Amino acid sequence: MVKSKLEQEIIDALEAVAQDHGIDVVDVEIVGATKAPCVRVRLDRLDGESISLEDVTAQSAWVSDCVEQLDPIAGPYTLEVSSPGMARPLRRPSDFARFVGEPVELTTTAMQGRRSYKGTIAQATDTQVTLELEGEDPATISYDEVKKCVLKPVFDFKPKKEEK
Structure with a gap:
């Protein structure tokens, strides 16, 4: 995955301590205006259970301390710590392997040809x-x-048919 140097530095710093907290760093993004950007950190639990709002709240302190110690941005910025959400970003080969069979939206850096794909992960090496x-x-x-x-959530609003 292509990440900016700063995003990768934050990921590396967080991953160095995340396992001690039972946390998986799903993704880090720096978004918004350059004068006051937002550092968006997405977390999940290492044990495979879904992370709850209480879990995210409990993890925010060490995430904030780690990012502050790194001091990645000169000037003001907002730190946003959240769950990966339904449109979960996939960053590592293990993420892709975990979600084989799931629908995704993928964007490439390719300058020539196609840059956007919508499909299902068939294989991940x-x-x-x-x-x-x-x-x-x-x-x-x-x-x-x-x-x-990112995973592409599938919503099925059709009621299940009862078996006779």
């Missing part, structure tokens, strides 16, 4: 991901070319 695309041939993309990838 240590170096690339293969997506099944509806009505198209599968696409295999190197993680080095992935700019952003």
